[in-house]
Amino acid sequence: MFTSTRRTVVAALAAAGVAIGTASAQAQTVYKFGAMLPLTGNAALSGELERQAIDLAVEDFHASGALPGARFQPVYEDMAANPRVAVPAIQKLVNVDNVPFSLIGYSSVTLAAAPIAERAKVLLLNSGASSARLAKASPYVFNSIPLADLQAKVILWHAVNVLKMKRIAFYYRNDDLGNDLIEYGEPYAKKIGATVVRMESFTPNAPDHKAQLAKLRAERPEAVFVVAAGNETGNIVKQAREIDFRTQWISYAGYENINTLTIGGAAAEGGLYTVASLIGPDGKLFPAAEAFYQKFEQRYGKPREKVDYVAPQFYEGARLYMEAVRILVREGKPVSGENLRQAFLKIDGFESLFGKTKFRPNGTVLKPIALKTVRDNKFQIVKVYSVEEVSAMPD
Amino acid sequence: MDYLYTVAILACIYAILSSSFNLILGLTGLFALSHAAFYGIGAYTAALFDLSLQLPFLVGVAAAMLIAGACSLLISVPSLRIAGDYLVIASFGFQFLVYAVFVNVKSLTKGPAGLPGIHAPEILGMRFDTPQSFLLLAAAMAFLAIAAAARISASPFGRILRGVREDEIATRALGKDVVRAKILVFTVGSMLAGGAGAVFAHHSSFISPDMFLLDESIYILAMVLVGGAGSILGSVLGALVLVVLPEALRFLDLPSVLVGQARQMLYAVVLLGFLLYRPQGLIPEWSRPVERIFARLGFSR
Amino acid sequence: MELLLQLTVNGIALGAAYALIALGFALVWSVTGVFHLAHGGVYVVSGYVIYLVAVQLRLPLAVAVVAAVAVAAALGWGIERAIYEPLRRRGAKSLTLIVSSLATLIFLINLAALIWGTEARRFEDFAVIRGRPIGPAFISGVEIAMIASGIVLFALTVAFLLYTRTGRAMRAVADNPAMAAIVGVNIRAIHSITYAMGAALAVPAAFLIGLQHGLNPYAGMFAILIASAAAIVGGVGSVAGAALGAVLLALAQNIGIWQLPSYWQESIAFGVLLAFIVLRPQGFFGAQAPGKGL
Numbered sequence A: 001m002f003t004s005t006r007r008t009v010v011a012a013l014a015a016a017g018v019a020i021g022t023a024s025a026q027a028q029t030v031y032k033f034g035a036m037l038p039l040t041g042n043a044a045l046s047g048e049l050e051r052q053a054i055d056l057a058v059e060d061f062h063a064s065g066a067l068p069g070a071r072f073q074p075v076y077e078d079m080a081a082n083p084r085v086a087v088p089a090i091q092k093l094v095n096v097d098n099v100p101f102s103l104i105g106y107s108s109v110t111l112a113a114a115p116i117a118e119r120a121k122v123l124l125l126n127s128g129a130s131s132a133r134l135a136k137a138s139p140y141v142f143n144s145i146p147l148a149d150l151q152a153k154v155i156l157w158h159a160v161n162v163l164k165m166k167r168i169a170f171y172y173r174n175d176d177l178g179n180d181l182i183e184y185g186e187p188y189a190k191k192i193g194a195t196v197v198r199m200e201s202f203t204p205n206a207p208d209h210k211a212q213l214a215k216l217r218a219e220r221p222e223a224v225f226v227v228a229a230g231n232e233t234g235n236i237v238k239q240a241r242e243i244d245f246r247t248q249w250i251s252y253a254g255y256e257n258i259n260t261l262t263i264g265g266a267a268a269e270g271g272l273y274t275v276a277s278l279i280g281p282d283g284k285l286f287p288a289a290e291a292f293y294q295k296f297e298q299r300y301g302k303p304r305e306k307v308d309y310v311a312p313q314f315y316e317g318a319r320l321y322m323e324a325v326r327i328l329v330r331e332g333k334p335v336s337g338e339n340l341r342q343a344f345l346k347i348d349g350f351e352s353l354f355g356k357t358k359f360r361p362n363g364t365v366l367k368p369i370a371l372k373t374v375r376d377n378k379f380q381i382v383k384v385y386s387v388e389e390v391s392a393m394p395d
Numbered sequence B: 001m002d003y004l005y006t007v008a009i010l011a012c013i014y015a016i017l018s019s020s021f022n023l024i025l026g027l028t029g030l031f032a033l034s035h036a037a038f039y040g041i042g043a044y045t046a047a048l049f050d051l052s053l054q055l056p057f058l059v060g061v062a063a064a065m066l067i068a069g070a071c072s073l074l075i076s077v078p079s080l081r082i083a084g085d086y087l088v089i090a091s092f093g094f095q096f097l098v099y100a101v102f103v104n105v106k107s108l109t110k111g112p113a114g115l116p117g118i119h120a121p122e123i124l125g126m127r128f129d130t131p132q133s134f135l136l137l138a139a140a141m142a143f144l145a146i147a148a149a150a151r152i153s154a155s156p157f158g159r160i161l162r163g164v165r166e167d168e169i170a171t172r173a174l175g176k177d178v179v180r181a182k183i184l185v186f187t188v189g190s191m192l193a194g195g196a197g198a199v200f201a202h203h204s205s206f207i208s209p210d211m212f213l214l215d216e217s218i219y220i221l222a223m224v225l226v227g228g229a230g231s232i233l234g235s236v237l238g239a240l241v242l243v244v245l246p247e248a249l250r251f252l253d254l255p256s257v258l259v260g261q262a263r264q265m266l267y268a269v270v271l272l273g274f275l276l277y278r279p280q281g282l283i284p285e286w287s288r289p290v291e292r293i294f295a296r297l298g299f300s301r
Numbered sequence C: 001m002e003l004l005l006q007l008t009v010n011g012i013a014l015g016a017a018y019a020l021i022a023l024g025f026a027l028v029w030s031v032t033g034v035f036h037l038a039h040g041g042v043y044v045v046s047g048y049v050i051y052l053v054a055v056q057l058r059l060p061l062a063v064a065v066v067a068a069v070a071v072a073a074a075l076g077w078g079i080e081r082a083i084y085e086p087l088r089r090r091g092a093k094s095l096t097l098i099v100s101s102l103a104t105l106i107f108l109i110n111l112a113a114l115i116w117g118t119e120a121r122r123f124e125d126f127a128v129i130r131g132r133p134i135g136p137a138f139i140s141g142v143e144i145a146m147i148a149s150g151i152v153l154f155a156l157t158v159a160f161l162l163y164t165r166t167g168r169a170m171r172a173v174a175d176n177p178a179m180a181a182i183v184g185v186n187i188r189a190i191h192s193i194t195y196a197m198g199a200a201l202a203v204p205a206a207f208l209i210g211l212q213h214g215l216n217p218y219a220g221m222f223a224i225l226i227a228s229a230a231a232i233v234g235g236v237g238s239v240a241g242a243a244l245g246a247v248l249l250a251l252a253q254n255i256g257i258w259q260l261p262s263y264w265q266e267s268i269a270f271g272v273l274l275a276f277i278v279l280r281p282q283g284f285f286g287a288q289a290p291g292k293g294l
Helices: A005-015 A044-064 A083-095 A107-119 A132-136 A148-162 A176-191 A210-218 A232-242 A258-268 A287-300 A310-331 A337-346 A387-392 B002-027 B035-051 B057-081 B086-104 B131-154 B156-166 B168-173 B178-204 B214-227 B232-249 B259-277 B289-296 C002-032 C039-056 C061-089 C094-116 C141-163 C165-175 C177-182 C187-213 C219-234 C239-256 C262-279
Strands: A029-037 A070-078 A101-104 A123-126 A141-143 A167-173 A195-202 A223-227 A248-251 A272-276 A369-375 A378-385 C131-134 C137-140
Touching: A029 A044, A029 A083, A029 A310, A044 A070, A044 A287, A044 A310, A070 A083, A070 A310, A083 A107, A083 B002, A083 B178, A101 A107, A101 A310, A107 A123, A107 A132, A107 A141, A107 A176, A123 A310, A123 A337, A132 A141, A132 A176, A148 A167, A148 A176, A148 A223, A148 A248, A148 A272, A148 A369, A148 A387, A167 A176, A167 A210, A176 A195, A176 A223, A195 A210, A195 C262, A210 A232, A210 C002, A210 C239, A210 C262, A223 A232, A232 A258, A258 A369, A287 A310, A310 A337, B002 B035, B002 B131, B002 B156, B002 B178, B002 B214, B002 B232, B035 B057, B035 B086, B035 B178, B035 B214, B057 B086, B057 B178, B057 C262, B086 B214, B086 C219, B086 C262, B131 B156, B131 B178, B131 B232, B156 B168, B156 B178, B168 B178, B214 B232, B214 B259, B214 C094, B259 C061, B259 C094, C002 C039, C002 C061, C002 C137, C002 C141, C002 C165, C002 C187, C002 C219, C002 C239, C039 C061, C039 C094, C039 C187, C039 C219, C061 C094, C061 C187, C094 C219, C137 C141, C141 C165, C141 C187, C141 C239, C165 C177, C165 C187, C177 C187, C187 C219, C219 C239, C219 C262, C239 C262
Parallel strands: A029 A070, A029 A101, A101 A123, A123 A141, A167 A195, A167 A223, A223 A248, A248 A272
Antiparallel strands: A272 A369, A369 A378, C131 C137
């Protein structure tokens, strides 16, 4: 794996958790970091995109020359989107690869890995899961993705205050994310003056939604907040259309999935959802995001429509980590989990895919939130809520 | 090192699961797809005893075993009264039902989010809060469970169970209560699985419903068959092989999105290969080394 | 009432599609005695074969269906010849056969996932989006097709078992294999035909459910759970019972959540199954079945 004894020595030092921040232009310093991704199982497809995004982030950072002599080396571990598989995976990263840091996604996986990471003082950066519970998971869990409460808040606020909808129903995936969004969204909807007319749920991956949709239809909601993943959203809107249930679908970032278009077809048109915005106030992609999509297509031949919303998040996560390492090297501090925590909070002026990214002391981020819809079988921007506008909405 | 300890702890937990499932599948010839459900019931019971009632570890283990055993009666009593394939489908459905309960009875289980913060076990003032010390505890628990399974296997009751498997009618003709024997062994096997769940909950400190799904039951089934149906040492070996192998694969660079499915297919092929070409598994039942050792140590009879 | 009607319509349509899966499963179970879990794998693969031929290769739908029937039948026959038969020859018990069947199910599901991915696949071109009203409820074109094909194929299967030579031989084998062999029935051939026919019955279900929900490799697990539960509810050894059982389970799942929270939907099928095992283990038509194997 290592081509020179020098690197082996450096890696061994890193293994001992000793300072390796003294990089000179000649010496190649290897920085290993973990990436726990769903490389197998149902979510393997997004896992593969995430891996490609991280590889690309590393290549880009090396090419940028921002930290000469540094070589970043991701160590990929499969967690199969399953918390049981995650426990040995994080143990291996912590104890065998001795990484000070790992990217991670999936809320139950992150919750299972958190105590082990915390004990070993290894920082986890969640770039894939939106569960609001993760804000409080551990001091060693940071989130580079805006959590679900933020997304739910904006879409509900928009539906009630801009679209003047008062009868809202919820239809959610009966899992961690779904329950989490409902726990937050239901009281929030009531608080801002809406009536919650019905709440229905479905088992993850269940193909048939007609019974629940019939129950929802009976209440004649003006808007239905749907929390689904993968191909489920497409199935839901299509089956609703089949029983002639017409309503305004509102949703979170999960709506932006290619299956929503291929399965939902015409039924998916007009659905509104929120997602951390890659689009600036000028209506164009932030330059870093535009560059990401172009490079991604060049490198892997995948056009931007085929890239889900999580892959750029992992690209960003990896870049943030390398930025934090850069800060530590500049300060002459060792790259440890504890120091990385401090460094993340200092990140400022970093050219993010999302405009500006700044961490809050509790390890979460604020990003602009885009309101998007499906028009002409494409995901399109309706409006971008800036960080200031989002902060101004009641909590 | 902690990584190796973690793998070893998992091997101990799965050794309990596979040897207890072997009592049901290998010894008695009852096919059930619900072992992970009882494992999960044990884990949730232990977690709730720890988190909500703040009771000591060993009380939690005992409760986990009792409740898992009691729940097993729910499917064993109706479906084992009748001969045939009823247990297959009842256990298959039970696996789905238990998942639904874990997810939906939120007042108790916190739903899909799972239960975090389960404490490290403490016995008589000794805390097992490092992977190293926990391994000792897990190994001791595994030893007890394996000893119990081996003892049952070597006992006269074990002979009745083998009789049920080989020729149920003849066994009944000998005046044995076949139904009672089947229900009893199913209960004992499920209790041990519940105990394994308790150990797992305290080990991982976080449990959630998706840890105890059907593929977990199938995983345990594979351990029993690869190791050798009916052979307790075999199922320990089977657990070891199937826990260590996938972990070893982490160290091979297999950079393919297809690894997961290919691995599952490989498991299926290995299983079929064993059934077709080595149905006795790695360690055949008739060479019962562990049973003999335990018999010599005085565990048996 | 409008809601109840809608739930009933959904339940009957889905039940008719499940019935086709259950029909094949029950046929195999009653004639060969094997708890053929791999049937769920055959179901999944046949859906993807239609997708391959009709969507990926752009051949006419009729060609795709014929291809899928051929592949499914070959697969059913192949599983019997390559796995069950050698095991039986080695004196394997039914336990071993179930395990081998489960392994085959896992193999086929993951094979489909490997080739076509875990992302849902769609038959966009054939989808009938617009529903049509039945009173205040709605039924989709796919659902009408489900009910129609369910009734027609059920009737054809029953007629086949009652009035053809092969069908009668299948019932004879189901009833008493030893006796059937004595009167000159070729058991090996009948077994092979049964597997092939059972597999072929899964094809229309795979296509129609695929139209409705998209193709997903892991759907095979739930499909086989429903099919085998339906076979038990209907009565062990009763092919007609299995089809009815499937409709009953689908109706219970849909109507059950009329008053219950919908997250118990999957559990309802298990509740019905357990109730049958406790109260009426012989199922609808079990012990009193007029002709075994029907």
